[in-house]
Amino acid sequence: MNTSDNVVEMHSISKGFNGVSVLKDVSFDVRKGEVHALAGGNGAGKSTLMKILQGVYQADEGEILIGGQPVAIKSIQDAKAAGIGMVFQEFSLVPSLTVAQNIFLASEPLSAGGLIDDRAAVRRAKEIFADMEVNVDPRAEVSRLGTAYWQLTEIAKALSQDAQVLIMDEPTASLARHESEALFELIDRLKQRGISIIYISHRMDEVYRLADRITILRDGRRLLTDALTDVTPGQIVEGIVGKKIEGQMAYRARDHVAHDGPPLLEVHGLNAGRRVRDVSFALRPGEILGLAGLMGSGRTELARVLFGIDRLDSGEVLIRGKKTNLASPQQAIDAGVALIPEDRRAQGLILDHSVRDNLLLPLLGQLRRGPLLDSAKGKELSSSLIKKFAVKVAHPHRPVRLLSGGNQQKVVIAKWLGTDPDILILDEPTAGVDIGTKSEILDMIRELANAGKAVIVISSEYPELLAVSDRVLVLKDGTVIRDIPRSDIADEEYLQLAVQGV
Template identity: 45%
Template sequence: MTLDSSPLLSMQGINKSFGGVAVLRGARLEIGKGEVHALIGQNGAGKSTLIKILTGAYSRDAGSIVFAGHPVEFKAPIEAQNGGISTIYQELNLIPLRSVAENIFAGREPKRLGIIDWRRVNAESERLLESFGIRVDVRRPLHSCNTATQQMVAIARAVSTQAKLVIMDEPTSSLDKAEVDTLFGVIRKLQSDGVAVLFVSHKLDELYAVCQRITVMRDGQTVAERELASFDKLALVQTMLGRELSTLQAVRHTGIEHPGPDALTVIGLKSGFRVEDASLAVRRGEILGLAGLLGSGRTELARCIFGADRVDSGELKFDGKVVSLAGPADAIARGVAYLSEDRKFEGIIPDLSVRENLTLVLLPSLARWGIVDHAAQTAITLRFIERLGIRCSSPEQPIRELSGGNQQKVLLARWLATNIGLLLLDEPTRGIDIGAKAEILTLIQELAREGLSVLVIASELEELVASSDRIVVLRDGRTVSELRGDAISESNVMKAMAHG
């Protein structure tokens, strides 16, 4: 699709700084009417800031925005929504305890004689979802629906506002292949109805499957705008990173020469309906990959090991000793750390600084008579900023302003600053760009070489195969395969997922 002379959206010369640090410098973005447009760049490239300026969450320092033929300067996201721009964020901004229908029409409920017309709300919600091939009781609480349905509810809400442009920020990060195909069908339907879509994703195959044009950002600037079909994947990644790919090639982790004793042993573990019969062992200084399809019980097993979920039966051993965990505090006391796949709700505290987030677990040891030693906090933070290469303007910068990859490094540093022996990582590279992924994976391998035991859960099989000493595969809550040595390959992992 060739952009015509009057695009739906034109952002030109956009500048934005936070605390004197420039995050956008002359950035631009143009989207045609009824076009599916890709936006890509490393975390920290400025994508999210550009979107927040467009939707009124941030004000711009300089530049112009023209939407649907008119100059605009939205003061708040609700103004952007009323103006024809709807945004679906990676972490869905929905109300779990309200019904599906209430979420679709929240704040815009049709009324009759001054009273909300619930019959119409429910009927319109059903019609919208059925147009996407989704049949669900719209009166049920949203939290009782799976992630894919919640994603469609967010899209239905966007469509119900008569949006001309729908922004989708990493919409497939929690969907399986069949659900992704359904989403792509919805995107194509939106396009056929004349609605433009801005598709933000780090998954290159998805971009090529659904997008016509692409904008690439790097270091707060727009560095490329072109037809996606004319951009091969290698050139696209090189443009995004501004360097050769040599540092990004997955280095096959060939295994430890002299494995130590088991740091963790799990035997026949059962928990609820998700973990049925799981067994594995992680040795000292080893990276164990944990693979499985969505719903296989990977996350639930990690939560059991960390004491966050109840163990119904089976054995859990740390350093050869059977333990019974009353909660995460017991696991932490035994040197176990856990990074959840959900940074936003179970990791960072957005409004606190890098310093406060990084030293959170250390606070009891940094306080005397109830007063925290600020100098000690800062010293520890600066040490880990340097060691992990955390990119921030200062230790006092709010963590919410950091890219996803740098937020993940802060969370890693939070645990590394304590005396841990076993690190549980659930999707440690989820939602971060290729460059940051390479940095995180390299850091994990360095930690293992220093003697730390690591259990890694990852949906990206290429990453898991490249970085694991062994891989255990779960299916329906059961351990069905263990791969080691030359048997570690993507094809063998997929066969185990499918057939055990």
């Protein structure tokens, strides 16, 4: 291997926390102008490895070479000075400042008098965006922009500091498909300019679309580093999960849908705000309905209306054939509807509270003994939920924030299933969850439907939608444009075309 081509080399990195080894003798290198995918299940050590490169942590053993020179990266500033830029998964901009102010935060251009020259900052931000060939208004306040623009701002910020290597952690997690495509094109252009990208993603199609090489970590060790042309998707999944889980994303025909009975949920001519327009559909017991559509197509908004968060302007909702007023989440819960929200950390969990308290939160009404809560009953109930949903937790007293993303999601689902809802709405149920847990969650959804519940699944990941849905509603601009039985959908491409409205 020609060493001079490597912008970054990490040799035999080991790292432990409190005596628990997280990285064991991991070597990793990035060539100039390549996209290097980094994959691995939750807890495989990806983020620890990247945090060492970013200067957040220091390695216990091993060395880092940048441009062939050994460097000590002891802080984020050291990493930046060495040309390492990062695009964070959880965005790290200041929402109340403008795009240009964020790009040049702490390195603002100063005028002769020593005051900040915001006009120069705007001008330079424009130049950077022009180089990136994207259109962003540097004067716009970040809080008013969509996530796609946040990301572009972060990339511009890194480029303004002459980053040679960009670390992108699940960059498409919150992007719609066309925004992702724009990002991929940007990555291609950055590559041509000789900028290297470390691309962390769970999404196989993206890895194949973008990456030149892939490194897979498992349990803190490097499993392989190889050119993508020499690796099959099966190998990657196998590498991540550690066992072959063939067909887990495949659709399994289920015959539990009660076709003859009355629908559990009927929606007629529903209008709400600008994002839900004249939506009608019916949902039967035992049925899993997939909602497909681009970001902004009204999927989440429809779910919010059905759960009583947003008011409907017109139209009606019938549950078990009865017209139901859904003016508040409490009314929706009483009517047997549960929503598992998109952003579990912000909307689904109280992170600092224990697993048990989170599980019992929607159930407090059932746990009353006189004016007090029946804690023995609560313990029993939460333990049974933890067991039933196989949540991996050391003790129910532990705060939820200590769990992995997948296990947090299981807690959210278990929490709502404790209320025994008939209609369950899941918004992006597997976002940011590793493949092993993903298939467990999909199995969970299937079991629920088999037990006679009606399920609505919203997902941007088509393979996942196709794996569970009996029927797919395609939304565009707030309206249902297609209602397709699963058996009519040949493959992902068919569904993508339907979503694009072609």
